[in-house]
Amino acid sequence: MADENYKFNMKYLLGVSMVAALGGLLFGYDLVVIGGAKEFYELVYGLTSDAIIGWAVGSCIVGCIIGAMCVGKPVDLFGRKKMLAISAILFFISAIGSGYAPTFFQFVIYRIIGGIGMGIASTVSPMYIAEIAPEKMRGRLVAIQQLNIVLGILLAQVVNYAIAKSHPIPKNIENARPIATIIGTQCKKLAEKDSSEKEFSTEKLFNSKQKAFIESGSFLKSVPAEIVDRNVINSQLLKDKAHITASQATAIVKYYDDKLMQTWNGQSGWRWMFAAEGIWAFLFFVCLYVVPNSPRWLCKVEKDDKARKVLQKIGGDQYAEVYLADIKATLVGSHHIKEFAELLKPKMLKILIIGITISIFSQWCGINVIFNYANDIFKAAGYDVSGVLLSLLYIGITNFLFTIVAMATIDKLGRKKLIFIGAITLAMSYTALGFCFFTQSKGIHILALVLLSIAFFASSIGPVTWVLLSEIFPNRIRGLATSIAVLAMWVANFVLAQTFPILFNHLGFAKTFWIYAGVCLIGSVFILLCVPETKGKTLEQIEREFVD
Secondary structure, eight states, X not given: OOOTTSOOOHHHHHHHHXXXXXXXXXXXXXXXXXXXXXXXXXXXXXXXXXXXXXXHHHHHHHHHHHHHHHHHHHHHHXXXXXXXXXXXXXXXXXXXXXXXXXXXXXXXXXXXXXXXXXXXXXXXXXXXXXXXXXXXXXXXXHHHHHHHHHHHHHHHHHHHHHHHHHSOOOHHHHHHHHHHHHHHXXXXXXXXXSSOOOOEEOTTTSOHHHHHHXXXXXXXXXXXXXXXXXHHHXXXXXXXXXXXXXXXXXXXXXXXXXXXXXXXXXXXXXXXXXXXXXXXXXXXXXXXXXXXXXXXXHXXXXXXXXXXXXXXXXXXXXXXXXXXXXXXXXXXXXXXXXXXXXXXXXXXXXXXXXXXHHHHHHHHTSHHHHHHSHHHHHHHTTOOHHHHHHHHHHHHHHHHHHHHHHHHHHHHHOHHHHHHHHHHHHHHHHHHHHHHHHTTOOSHHHHHHHHHHHHHHHTTHHHHHHHHHHHXXXXXXXXXXHHHHHHHHHXXXXXXXXXXXXXXXXXXXXXXXXXXXXXXXXXXXXXHHHOOOOTTOOHHHHHHXXXX
């Protein structure tokens, strides 16, 4: 069914899509804000073990799993709009609560609440936009969801950077703490070895700036003599092989951790990073009053007159009559079906498996490791606190710009070609990134490869995943099927967040990125063989071709 002859109300379509996609903005903000605050809340809450550090990041993903798991039936029963309003309320509670939380337990509870909002919004926002969008522009309009996720990520990074720089960390702490962390890591590795080795190599351990800082005698300059003999430590670090005891390393790390925690950012700044999200959550809730219910949901609950009015506002009287008839034809008998039983039918199950696999791949391709653990990646590459936050800002800008590239190409190149290209190029950039860490190569090229990986993902896998999930499921079970696919996405995200610290600590950054490169290659084969092309087809046409 072609829609070229209809005159669409583009201002209305764009406005409604932007409001619905504000759920994506909050999703992106909530997902990434933790990266900028991580340096500080780990000290405040005294987080040390890999499992607990992973839980701090992954707890909101548990909420996402709950939200996605529970939204399937309610979104079909109460409608897309009401569920988006509930997600806005949950985002607001989470923002204020996470910023306030005096204990780690309370922090986790509020992060889970925000995660439930994320699970709801990530399921419902693209679904809603797909159900109001004409087919020839559906890819671009649904991709607004990904654009807003990217804007949320960029917003979180801008807010984090602005808050951190409003009260700059003293230079002696900022320059010395990364060196202390490196020393602590090396001594920990020596202690874990079952040998009598007591020295670690200083070759390639520090970048040029850090070496100059040590050589100038500035490192440990402010440390009291009763804590550690700074002259002895500095002289050891200037040798090819350094001998520093575990107790000395622990004392140095603790001193600089305590100093960082006593700064304004360590006490209050990181809390404002979370609380700032409340502004956007409130805006989202208010703006939802101006959007209509989805015409396809209105038909599903037999409110045809209201559905007709929405369709008329989108494309005029003729468009409304033609599309209303087509929508109703796909819903014949849908009021009596058992949705779970319907999903188990062979053709329906096949398309559900494709949706679940795409969802899992979008997470296991590893890109969220860069967002959630960028702090650790850039610290390993030799960046200080300000350098990490600035690098995060570069990531957000790159993500935003290349998502716009995807929006310009998704309705021209098609979904399948774009996501396939993304999988192959991401595998290549991860392979190069792993090689850099394997050779202990540090500096600007690490940032360049990270930005290249973000660019490949943002221009392909990121937006295409949401578009495909919003398109491939039939009208009569779209809410439940989309919920299951997004549930699979968040389970995969949780596994990723929990396993990365373990992989990194046991295998190192190099082998970990090579594993993600392998996943991308496997994903590219699946995409080539199994993923259908949906470009330029109505949701009802897609349903007839792939399911009926």
